[in-house]
Amino acid sequence: MSHVVSGDAINCERETDIGSDVEWISIAELVLRGSPRSAGEDADHALALAELEPEAELPPIVVQRGTNRVIDGMHRVRAAQLRGERAIRARYFDGDDAGAFVLAVRLNVRHGLPLSLADRKSAVLRILREHPGWSNRAVAEVVGLSPKTVGALRGQCGAPVAEVRIGRDGRVRPVSAASGRERAREILLRDPTSSLRTVSAAAGVSPGTVRAVRMQLNEQATALIPEQRAAEQRAASPKQNPDPRRARGATPRPAGPDRTGAMLRALRSDPSLRFNESGRLLLSVLAVAEMDARTRERLVGDLPDHCVEFVAELAEASGQAWQELAKRLAERRCAAAGSK
Template sequence: MSSERETGVGTDVELVPIAELVLKGSPRSTGEDAEHARSLAELDSEAELPPIVVQRGTNRVIDGIHRVRAARLRGEWAIRARYFDGDDAGAFVLAVESNVRHGLPLSLADRKSAARRILREHPGWSNRAVASVVGLSPKTVGALREQHGAQVTEVRIGRDGRVRPVSAASGRERAREILLRDPTSSLRTVSAAAGVSPGTVRSVRMQLTGQATAVVPEQRAGEQRATAQRVTAQRAAEQRAASPKQNPDPRRARGPAPRPAGPDRTSAMLRALRSDPSLRFNESGRLLLSVLAVAAMDANTRERLVGDLPDHCVDFVAELAEASGQAWQELARRLAERRSATADPN
């Protein structure tokens, strides 16, 4: 999670007028350090300052406020910048992570304050995931979680994007239910579904195997039927909640043709994906989030892109846009196949 792998930060560097930048929302409670800004301005004044990071749409500076101050002291009218495509919660995480890793470090009080806010906005993140962002120990983050009554979740998402149960007992119970439904399931399959290690699944399987001689067949059959009924009822409820007016058949509910998304729904889905560490913390996920930003482009942005495009670029961009559309159609087809395969138990 180093600053070189920031989720949603583009690689293109643009020259942005300083007058258009917003210097608010810093995780630094004491504000900017004037002496630090002067030092940056005087340090090799002929050299360009490193690019700052700016949130697209708001022009708020996420990383590099002192560099902006230094550029002003030098009398410059613009500064190099890269754009971050994400919501305010993601921008705050990136701002904290950047200020912990380089530049003028955040104070201990600021890092604790940042941890509390991240715990409120991302209650599903593990203590280690939050600690890696704010530069505190997992133990300290855990204490902050308890002190300030952060929302309790059954599972948490770690730095690697994997979902793990907060309670080992709940994970073992999920593994037990899966093995009762299908004793032939592999260790890795059950491990991924229950959020526990393969070793834990092996232990649960051994316990169930040992119980088989002590439990009469009628009892075990009854237990399996009860578990299957609970799972079926839960799935039916989830399907009704997701598609209350559609056919409750699971294969139709999860068919290959998802309903078209309007602008509001598209933005909401994109925000949800950007806040998911299982995408944020791996290379494929970060690439996907970057290209999905195009889907959230509104009509005004599209018109501006068309209007501002130089005439000599129109043919090339039109051809690339058409090729991109074909690529997205193929991706949609492959995802539809995966949806169908997941919906069909056979």
């Protein structure tokens, strides 16, 4: 699964992006340059079109609005000139020069006198320079070459390497599957409750890949929790911590920043907390424990004067609530120890 982006999407510059209205335009006003044909128009082909019966009406040319540059129909313009005509039927394309070039290549590959192999390869190099994020398959569809050929030419265009590429369907996919998996992992660590589709859309990988990453995180968490608990038990044993206050069951000293961070990371990785409502609530309020002195000072300094009294009272109430919670947890811990 991947997500659609706007702006540089592959689905633009198609025949459907050409205006439906047909207008007459003076041939003298047309700009006959910028063709994807390096050798210019084929004189014999233009002459053959000029010699067609008058009732064999040729399709209208395609012109870029604003510049009057001919995107498709150079040979038809030359044929009209050979007939002595001063105007020609045209439809307009609203888009920039890069889009106009892509459309010119797409149309000249599919009808009329086909582009030569050399011109199609040259078009690949220009499209990749102007749209480095387009996938090999997307470019191949425009120029009428194989994706393998486009891939071989990509290294010659001097375009920057994009982390993601846009496919023929307009969807973004990572160039490296590993980078997509890493993005999915980061999202799941930040919000373990995110749905598969939400993560797949954000990371540019399939829901199956997200599911595999989630299973891997759960397995790692399941393996980590026993190790974390064993380490805490070793740290709390008299042999490792011969503090007489611990031996008498006194309240342990507050954990340092490193230990606090390690405990919070372990809890956040525990599936038994992450996947139930009470556990998620606990994890959200425990985040306060990570607040350092600088953060506390910033909160105090930035607090509006009219809020100080209320926040101080609420903070004091929160402290009392935490003390009560710590007391209840200590009672549960003692009860569990006594039952063993």
